[in-house]
Amino acid sequence: MEHANDITLTVNGTRVSRRVPARQHLVDFLRDELGLTGSHIGCEHGVCGACTVRVNGEIVRGCLMLAVQADGCTVDTIEGLSDAKELEALQKAFHERNALQCGFCTPGMLMAALDLTKKNTKVTREEIRAHISGNYCRCTGYQAIVDAIEEVVNGQG
Amino acid sequence: MGKAELPLHAPGTQVDRGYIGESVPRPNAQRLLQGRGAFIDDLRLPRLAHVAFFRSPHAHARIKKLDFEKARRADGVIGVFDGRAVAEYCKPWVAVLGHLKGIKSPPQHAIAIERACWQGEALAAVVAESRSQAEDAVALIEAEWEELPVVVDMEESLQNKTTIHPELGDNICFNRELDTGGVEEAFAKADVVVEDTFHFGRHTGVCLEGRAILADYNAAEHSLTVYQATQAPHMMQDIFSRHLGIPEANVRVIAKDVGGSFGIKVHVYPDEMATAALSIMLRRPVKFVADRLESFLSDIHAREHRVKVRLAVSKTGEIVAFDLDDLTAIGPYSVYPRTSGIEGNQVVNLTGGPYRHQKYRAKMNVVFTNKNLTCQYRAVGHPIAVALTEGIVDLAAQKLGMDPAQFRKINLIADDAYPYTFPSGLKFEQLSHHKALDLLLKTMEYSKLRDEQSRLRQQGIYRGIGIAAMIEVTNPSPAFYGVGGARISAQDGATLRLEPTGMVTVMCSVTEQGQGTEAAFAQIAASAVGISIDKVKVITGDTGVTPYGGGTWASRGAGIGGEAVLLAGRALRSNMLDVAAAMLKMDKTELDVEKNYVVNLLTREKKIDLAELGRVAYFRPDTLPLDFQSELTVTRHYTPRQYAFAFTNGIQASLVEVDVETGFVQLLKHWCVEDSGTVINPMLVDEQLRGGVVQGIGAALFEECVYGPDGQLLNGNLADYLVPMAGEMPDIVCAHIETPTRQSQLGAKGVGEAGTAGAPGAVMNAINDALLPFNARVTAMPFTPERILKALKKV
Numbered sequence A: 001m002e003h004a005n006d007i008t009l010t011v012n013g014t015r016v017s018r019r020v021p022a023r024q025h026l027v028d029f030l031r032d033e034l035g036l037t038g039s040h041i042g043c044e045h046g047v048c049g050a051c052t053v054r055v056n057g058e059i060v061r062g063c064l065m066l067a068v069q070a071d072g073c074t075v076d077t078i079e080g081l082s083d084a085k086e087l088e089a090l091q092k093a094f095h096e097r098n099a100l101q102c103g104f105c106t107p108g109m110l111m112a113a114l115d116l117t118k119k120n121t122k123v124t125r126e127e128i129r130a131h132i133s134g135n136y137c138r139c140t141g142y143q144a145i146v147d148a149i150e151e152v153v154n155g156q157g
Numbered sequence B: 001m002g003k004a005e006l007p008l009h010a011p012g013t014q015v016d017r018g019y020i021g022e023s024v025p026r027p028n029a030q031r032l033l034q035g036r037g038a039f040i041d042d043l044r045l046p047r048l049a050h051v052a053f054f055r056s057p058h059a060h061a062r063i064k065k066l067d068f069e070k071a072r073r074a075d076g077v078i079g080v081f082d083g084r085a086v087a088e089y090c091k092p093w094v095a096v097l098g099h100l101k102g103i104k105s106p107p108q109h110a111i112a113i114e115r116a117c118w119q120g121e122a123l124a125a126v127v128a129e130s131r132s133q134a135e136d137a138v139a140l141i142e143a144e145w146e147e148l149p150v151v152v153d154m155e156e157s158l159q160n161k162t163t164i165h166p167e168l169g170d171n172i173c174f175n176r177e178l179d180t181g182g183v184e185e186a187f188a189k190a191d192v193v194v195e196d197t198f199h200f201g202r203h204t205g206v207c208l209e210g211r212a213i214l215a216d217y218n219a220a221e222h223s224l225t226v227y228q229a230t231q232a233p234h235m236m237q238d239i240f241s242r243h244l245g246i247p248e249a250n251v252r253v254i255a256k257d258v259g260g261s262f263g264i265k266v267h268v269y270p271d272e273m274a275t276a277a278l279s280i281m282l283r284r285p286v287k288f289v290a291d292r293l294e295s296f297l298s299d300i301h302a303r304e305h306r307v308k309v310r311l312a313v314s315k316t317g318e319i320v321a322f323d324l325d326d327l328t329a330i331g332p333y334s335v336y337p338r339t340s341g342i343e344g345n346q347v348v349n350l351t352g353g354p355y356r357h358q359k360y361r362a363k364m365n366v367v368f369t370n371k372n373l374t375c376q377y378r379a380v381g382h383p384i385a386v387a388l389t390e391g392i393v394d395l396a397a398q399k400l401g402m403d404p405a406q407f408r409k410i411n412l413i414a415d416d417a418y419p420y421t422f423p424s425g426l427k428f429e430q431l432s433h434h435k436a437l438d439l440l441l442k443t444m445e446y447s448k449l450r451d452e453q454s455r456l457r458q459q460g461i462y463r464g465i466g467i468a469a470m471i472e473v474t475n476p477s478p479a480f481y482g483v484g485g486a487r488i489s490a491q492d493g494a495t496l497r498l499e500p501t502g503m504v505t506v507m508c509s510v511t512e513q514g515q516g517t518e519a520a521f522a523q524i525a526a527s528a529v530g531i532s533i534d535k536v537k538v539i540t541g542d543t544g545v546t547p548y549g550g551g552t553w554a555s556r557g558a559g560i561g562g563e564a565v566l567l568a569g570r571a572l573r574s575n576m577l578d579v580a581a582a583m584l585k586m587d588k589t590e591l592d593v594e595k596n597y598v599v600n601l602l603t604r605e606k607k608i609d610l611a612e613l614g615r616v617a618y619f620r621p622d623t624l625p626l627d628f629q630s631e632l633t634v635t636r637h638y639t640p641r642q643y644a645f646a647f648t649n650g651i652q653a654s655l656v657e658v659d660v661e662t663g664f665v666q667l668l669k670h671w672c673v674e675d676s677g678t679v680i681n682p683m684l685v686d687e688q689l690r691g692g693v694v695q696g697i698g699a700a701l702f703e704e705c706v707y708g709p710d711g712q713l714l715n716g717n718l719a720d721y722l723v724p725m726a727g728e729m730p731d732i733v734c735a736h737i738e739t740p741t742r743q744s745q746l747g748a749k750g751v752g753e754a755g756t757a758g759a760p761g762a763v764m765n766a767i768n769d770a771l772l773p774f775n776a777r778v779t780a781m782p783f784t785p786e787r788i789l790k791a792l793k794k795v
């Protein structure tokens, strides 16, 4: 039997306890153990950002963090933040501007974008582009994503 | 006049276009925004097993022995299978087409038997209770090899010193020659002759979602349900049926959400066929999702061309003749069922496409190598034909001391010259090159940019402006694949059903991978029927539900599927009016449908709510005349016929700044003018263009599958293989001309590939324009800083 650990964490506001293999990364845990399939896997080597989730308020790459490292943490995924309406403004702007095509990158992209809105300052397009440069999108060409984020961030700022 | 009733492009009439031409947000995007889509890897089935593949570490090797002993005993393993075992359930295929004369390729198995012909070819399958257990067991497979000589370079392959498949005689998969005659004379007489050789790197699609399939065999019914990330469910249904020996009616292919495709997910992949076979063998559902590393080794690659081109020009700047020699390498097999001969074929068909010369000669060879297979990826052949045409055209203009825009003005086919037959035999219905060029120059403020360019040059800032005109194949007729014997449908169908609540359900054989086809169909259906768009629900991607059709490829979804939806929508509306006429005891011709009501045609007075019409038709037909039967489900199909393709045209421009010390290229801005006929949803069309442009920029500047001399892929991961990131992409300005195709009532042509087709040429010309003061020139994509510095003789 491979090495396993007991962990307890809060995911989208709910406490969960599981025995997890030591080598399992956080997105596999969220997807396979908890059925939270909104966080996606695009590379599993920390490049594409499709797996971005929020751990203790900070965005992380779910494929670069082990599930055991999330023991005791608060984890938020696209599902939870959608239900909590935290992403509402961004989702609306993304929808209206068609800032998604296949939608595979979108949950991670929204996580990265939300992080930027939290800074509460106006940003330039270049800053937005730099901020989401760790989130690959193969479909959109990024412009509509930048437009949508700009609208939301600078609208609030 | 009813909604969208006449041809939408009927001259001299006012047609109520409804939602057509409106930037409606995509209704189906909501679930994706909340992470509540259904990609294949999100599905869970009882007794689901997972497969991982043992892939060849060698580019070319005979398998002396595969030892599964340890793997079979590993935790969670259900079974380990070699090529022979799988071949008992899955017949091999040979990817040739009748109309590509002489094309040849050996039989290919789902799991290779005896020999591996590229690094990454699957040689064994391990099925286990989880993917990680399957991967663990793959690592326990022991193999003995006899390494064979490796053919990596395409020029070497052409010389045939080592023949990869001795039974085929040589390494040539396919070749083609085309000659209009008079080419030699034209070159002999020409005032100016320019010549260059262009290299196009091998790259790949990098869909963010890897290829994915979940095959679920039901032994009791001898039926197979396949959930697959595919662009062409009906094509796959046919292929699963024929190769796995299951009656076609017992095979159902379902494509739910697909995480990008770009042509990558329209081919038959051995590992996916093996997954379906394993489900039959094990009588349980089996899933395969390609991880990123195996995607690089096994998703089709594309391009890898070396093209020599010569251009003959008069001293007044008229193009007289093109002479082309293309060589391309496709890996060890032609890809099933579309073949790997099409990209080269397209280069021959399309080179020189926007211009009005009449003399053309082309020679093209497609050769085998021991690298991953190549096949049709977004814009197939176009990026090559466009870049080499536009590159050589710019060189001619430069030699004549002419402005590149002016040179194009002289040579672009006149807007009133249609219908027009191009020297390669292609027929153009109606293009708008001159209008597009004028609009481009105006939009980008061309002369202002030129002034700025020369001013900055004085300050040692090197900017370049590059233009690329193009034509593009869209809405293909059966001439593309069907005539060659491939069971690939050129027609599509749409079923529209009025629900009792007054909603309309649309089922269409064209699939959605994010382009927005479902939104476009909702717009068309709502407009044709006369209802609001929130009353429309669209279902695609299920062979058990939709009419038969080709799916999504070659920029055909909106133009062909959309026409089927339009025709079905009009027919449904007419049938609804029959019901209304019976209910109201009025004549059908006095009635119309508008905003979810049957209305009086003349007074527009509301007569019946469609929910009421549905209620009566479905639940109280006893109140209707005895001889009346309502038909509130209709199906219509559409096949383009008159022209082999509905060609579109477009023109792009790129503004770059080259740092001549570091070789870095900064993209400052990009413009794209496109004529794709009737625009159904301008926002979605622009986003298709932009996404396509960025993929084209990737090809021009970053993306290349680099192979070592031993046939090893050196950069097969997302850290080393560079794809465009947000930070380095420019804003892209789109503008449109609308020349509807008169072959359909809708008038829409395709747009999904245009950006990718034109961008590499525009970027290349911009870089070379920037390098002009140094007499330097780059012609090998991708244009890495190193290549640029080499051209500048700095390294």
Ligand code: FES
Pocket (backbone or CB within 6 Å): A040, A041, A042, A043, A044, A045, A046, A047, A048, A049, A050, A051, A052, A061, A062, A063, A064
């Ligand atoms: S899957 Fe984690 S960064 Fe790509």
Ligand code: FES
Pocket (backbone or CB within 6 Å): A099, A100, A101, A102, A103, A104, A105, A106, A136, A137, A138, A139, A140, B208, B259, B260, B514
């Ligand atoms: S929308 Fe497809 S990857 Fe971003």
